[in-house]
Amino acid sequence: MSEHTIDIHKELVNRCKNGDKKAQQELYMNYSSAMFNVANRILCNREEAQDILQESFLDAFMKMENFRGDSSFGFWMKRIVINKSINRLKKNKAINVELTEQVYVADEEENEEEIVYTVDDIKKAMSLLSDGYRLVFQLYAFENLPHKEIAEQLGISEQTSKSQYSRAKKKIKEIVLQN
Numbered sequence: 001m002s003e004h005t006i007d008i009h010k011e012l013v014n015r016c017k018n019g020d021k022k023a024q025q026e027l028y029m030n031y032s033s034a035m036f037n038v039a040n041r042i043l044c045n046r047e048e049a050q051d052i053l054q055e056s057f058l059d060a061f062m063k064m065e066n067f068r069g070d071s072s073f074g075f076w077m078k079r080i081v082i083n084k085s086i087n088r089l090k091k092n093k094a095i096n097v098e099l100t101e102q103v104y105v106a107d108e109e110e111n112e113e114e115i116v117y118t119v120d121d122i123k124k125a126m127s128l129l130s131d132g133y134r135l136v137f138q139l140y141a142f143e144n145l146p147h148k149e150i151a152e153q154l155g156i157s158e159q160t161s162k163s164q165y166s167r168a169k170k171k172i173k174e175i176v177l178q179n
Contacts, residue, residue: 009073017064024061031074032057035081041138042085044127052088056080082143086153089135117176125175129168136161137168 009030015023032053039056040049060067060080067076126134135154139145140161145153147161154161 010069013064013067013069013073016061017067024057027073028057031077034074035077038078038081038143039085041142042082042135043088044134048088049085052081052084056084059084078143082139082145083153086135089131117172121176121179122172124179125172128175129171133164133168133171136164137172140165 009027012023012027012030016027035056036049036053039052040046043049043052056077060077067073126137129137136150139150139153140147147158147165150156150161151158156164
């Protein structure tokens, strides 16, 4: 991202803080597609993702004064979308029992042979994972959240997050190799 792009978004954010509806529309147009994709990857439901997208932008615009500019607007917005998506899953009780305190300790002797995965391979395999595995894998691998934050968001231990991620990775590998 160029400095010019950052400056444009900074100006848009400042205009939004002053209640400029046109600036809100521009920010929405710049970020809605990416934010929809984040919500859809977490929720696996287009209609729910669309609802979360709308709620997230509404929240962001209503609480724009809370945006301090310590990070990019996109990063701040993504956090809102992730939090709302996780809360929706919790509300729908879609995160089920497999998010337990079981710990998987990887055998250091495990042979990590190099396998080439396509995006489609990963998407198909992820769709076959249980909700808990898929969510932890999604948040860590695609949304770049640290295990500590995933644990806090999901109400599990950091070790459980690491364990769930490891198991999800192993399961994805098994699924890809079977196909």
